[in-house]
Amino acid sequence: MNKCVELQDLGNKDYKQSWDYQEQLFKGIVDTKIKNRREELQLPTxxxxxxxxxxxxxxxxxSGDLSNLLLDENQLKDKGATFYKINRGGDITYHGPGQIVGYPILDLENFFTDIHKYLRFLEEMIILTLEEYDLKAERSPGETGVWLDVGTPFARKICAMGVRASRWVTMHGFALNVNANLGYFDNIIPCGIRGKAVTSLNVELGVKEVSTAEVKEKLLKHFTILFEAEIKTIQI
Incomplete structure (x- = not known):
């Protein structure tokens, strides 16, 4: 079981290019697993x-509903935004500047073979990170992601999640609003859930900007503990 995880910070990168790169890494892991099975090998993934x-x-x-996008093609251009139908679970979401997006591409057979547990661990990583900023984040029953003030009229989502898994290999992941422009969420029904707000860490803390480097450091700390993983940083 290889519990070493290669960390790559891609910086600011086009969504389609990032998706293609994920698919490339994902395929590499799956191909190794297929080779192991066919040839009775034990090559590490x-x-x-x-x-x-x-x-x-x-x-x-x-599984999403296109009607949850409230913009047409011309309006998307006016907003400087693009749109993609993709192969993860979940409905519609927004990504943009000021957001930390994380894509763990893991062979879960190196850790545990339980997708439910995997999603709960990703949520827990976010919850524990936000706790370090004195925010009480929670899961919302029947709704993925991480929320604040669950069960109240002020419930708001701070982190969206959507994953794909095949042969116990994961891709896609989470999007944590750190210094996000929340106005862009007004153009969708986020995750197909009506009547619930979206928030960002800087808004909750009442500051102009939160250090994304610091948040990433905290996320990795909790990821390492939860998954009993070893992080190896790869310079891009």
């Missing part, structure tokens, strides 16, 4: 964790 920030983009999961 790699694990990756990508950090990235995307230009304005809306993505719709495979």
């Amino acid at each position: 790699n694990n990756y964790f990508l950090f990235v920030e995307h230009p304005h983009v809306y993505t719709l999961g495979k």
Whole structure:
């Protein structure tokens, strides 16, 4: 079992380019697993964790409803945004500047073979990180992601999640609003959930900007503990 995870910070990168890169890494792991099975080998499989920030983009999961995008093609152009239908779970979400997007591409057979546990661990990583900023974040029953003030009229989502898994290999992941322009969420029904707000860490803390480097450091700390992983940083 290889618990070493290669960390790559892609910086600001186009969504489609990042998606293609994820698919490349994902395929490499799956191909190794197929080779192992066919040839009765025990070659180790790699694990990756990508950090990235995307230009304005809306993505719709495979079970999503296109009507949750409230913009037409011309309005998207006016907003400087792009749109993609993609192969993760979940409905529609927004990615953009000021957001930390994380894509763990893991062979779960190196850790545990339980997708439910995997999602709960990703949520816990976010919850524990926000706790360090004195915010009480929670899960919302029946709704993925991480929320504040669950069960009240002021419930608001601070982190969206959507993953894909095949042969126990994961891709896609989470999007944590750190210094996000929340106005872009007004152009969608986020995750297909009506009547609930979206927030950002800087808004909750009442500051202009939060250090994304500091947040990433905290996320990785909790990821390492939860997954009992070893992080190896790869310079891009």
